[in-house]
Amino acid sequence: MTDWLRILKRCREGAISRDELFAAAASLIDEGADAKALAETLQSEHARAPLPLSGIDTVRIRILGAADRTMVQPPHDAEKTAILPPHSPVNEATQLIDGASGPVSHRTAVDVNTVLLHRFKLVQLVGEGGMSDVYKAIDLRKVEAGARDPYLAVKVLTVRFDDYFSSLAVMHQEASKLQTLTHPNIVRVIDWDRDGQTVFMTMEYLDGTPLKVHLKRDGTAPALPREQAFSLIAQMVAALEFAHDKHIVHGDLKPGNVIITTTGVAKIIDFGIARFLRRPHEDDPNDPEDWRGSFSALTPHYASPEMHDGADPDPRDDVFALACIAHELLTGVHPFNRASSTKARETGMQLVPSKHLRAHEAKALQNALAFQREKRTPRAGQFLDELTGARQKSQRRGALLGSLAFVAVAALAFLIVKLFTRGPIVGPTAPLEAGDVFRDCATCPLMVALAAGSYTQGSAAGEPDAQPFEQPAHAVTIAEPFAAGVHEITVGEFAEFARDNTRNSEGCAAYDGEWKLQASTNWRNATPEQQSTHPVSCVSWKDANDYAAWLSQRTGFTYRLPSAAEWEYFARAGSATLPWPDADAACENANVADQSGAQRYPGWTAFACKDGFVHAAPVGSFTANAFGLTDTLGNVFEWTQDCWREHYAQLDGDCTQHETRGGSWFTAPSFVRPAYRNRFESGYQANSIGFRLVREIRNAR
Missing domain, CATH: 1.10.510.10 (Transferase(Phosphotransferase) domain 1)
Structure with missing residues (x-):
């Protein structure tokens, strides 16, 4: 009640308006205060010395109803x-x-x-x-x-x-x-x-x-x-x-x-x-946003x-x-x-x-x-x-598939969202098991260990939006467990590598109403909104492999680009269908070509919904899949190891081009699918292409 009396004192001094008074009362009720006691105190204080506001009885009635509403x-x-x-x-x-x-x-x-x-x-x-x-x-x-x-x-x-x-x-x-x-x-x-x-x-x-x-x-x-x-x-x-x-x-x-x-x-x-x-440079005495000061x-x-x-x-x-x-x-x-x-x-x-x-x-x-x-x-x-300084241990995710109890999911959520914080999750000290989430160093990418498994790769004939180069559908077995990046490699993570390695990265294909090579664009300024938590883009297939080699040397573990089969395995995450029920729900799950982009760039073939981003979004902005990976669909295309093949029956590939997966912020609805394949020349750089890494487990030393 002391806090309520202090608030009433401020009201008596003219520092609080009528609705602010009610809002403060509702907040106290929200924290466990008794609404009836607050209303009675308000009435008695007003009777003792009238508060300088009209409608006090209305406020009292609203307070009595606030607990129920x-x-x-x-x-x-x-x-x-x-x-x-x-x-x-x-x-x-x-x-x-x-x-x-x-x-x-x-x-x-x-x-x-x-x-x-x-x-x-x-x-x-x-x-x-x-x-x-x-x-x-x-x-x-x-x-x-x-x-x-x-x-x-x-x-x-x-x-x-x-x-x-x-x-x-x-x-x-x-x-x-x-x-x-x-x-x-x-x-x-x-x-x-x-x-x-x-x-x-x-x-x-x-x-x-x-x-x-x-x-x-x-x-x-x-x-x-x-x-x-x-x-x-x-x-x-x-x-x-x-x-x-x-x-x-x-x-x-x-x-x-x-x-x-x-x-x-x-x-x-x-x-x-x-x-x-x-x-500092935005101070403006005529700025209407000063209204927020009230x-x-x-x-x-x-x-x-x-x-x-x-x-x-x-x-x-x-x-x-x-x-x-x-x-x-x-x-x-x-x-x-x-x-x-x-x-x-x-x-x-x-x-x-x-x-x-x-x-x-x-x-x-x-x-x-x-x-x-x-x-x-x-x-x-x-x-x-x-706060976690002495908690130097690996963090366990546990069962990621199927329905999970509240306590289990809450504990696992810590591991998913820790990628947004500045601090490390220290690498594992025990053998990795499926579901373990870890970093091998403080600035290393966040990884999740995945079990071996089997799935059907590609698209069956007659499947909606299926492309010839996604066929024939065929069974694939991932024979060895491996770890995959929880998110795409970020600008901040790539910057660590760039500090140790001179990059000649000027010149990148960027979209501003049309795709064109922009000499001044590179991985540091790929999109107007880019920050350190955005996925790195404007990187070639060679850049991605160089980063993987640098990280491998730094940690002593083998990092590399995923094979196309590994990529589709973790993108599907145990499902044969899209991770959302209908097209409207796409924007709640992925950063794709949507109405946010279509408003900026008229003429886009886009989803009818809004995901809130025109270009790339910060990694992890959307819900993780069943394996705990974010942005496998949308955001930026991801380089894979594989040379390009026109279809799965072709044995030899064209290694001047490499396969990309997942679609991007620019990708039209029919192509935002785990089975969709694309390809670019190995030296190509665009602000819609990035990468994530996998880490081998069996040869960890």
């Missing part, structure tokens, strides 16, 4: 919460004081059963707050197409933009930027639109439970096993590192904003009103002192909140007994030693929870490195 239990399973994503009201408090310019909050004329744009039918209200309502919705277009999963989330903004075109423009810009946050551990924003006066966002729909449900706060013991706790921490780190690289700070990270899906994946929600870091989103128990003080957002604010959550996961208690960071700072509170923490873990938490930004761990990835 924040998360609606689906009727089919009392243990799950339908998350679309669930709403974090304090993150959306932008109602301005009467008379000020800006968006004005109102309840929109939509409700359950409303159909927006003749397409999105709202079927269930699952979140309500100061600036938006969140609905479970059905995409009627997907229903017509017979899609298996037509559900999505619709966030309806409850502000009136009639007279505030600059504010609407800001929301448009923010939604467009959020589309770039395509990451396995971030709820995905699909698009934004408006229907008359109703402005809304569409997002992926999730089934799961908030992390707060899994936490204990009685101090007796951690709520989860250590491996599972580290899995969840690593997944949150992966999401934050990805967002921070795009200059986006969450600003309200807390257990209620982390959802554990029914498949065991952690997803951070409510990036929707996250603030964007401003680069946001005052924070949850007292997890917000850094700087957030409380109203400072500009910084990645270190998210690191502070992450460390609070990590402390709860590992010890069972909040680091400051749920006091706000400002109170902890003012009273000189120190972290209480815990028998559940090892020395290096306690030190890592202490660094990340520093009350001064300048002394705080600067990056989420560094925090994870420090």
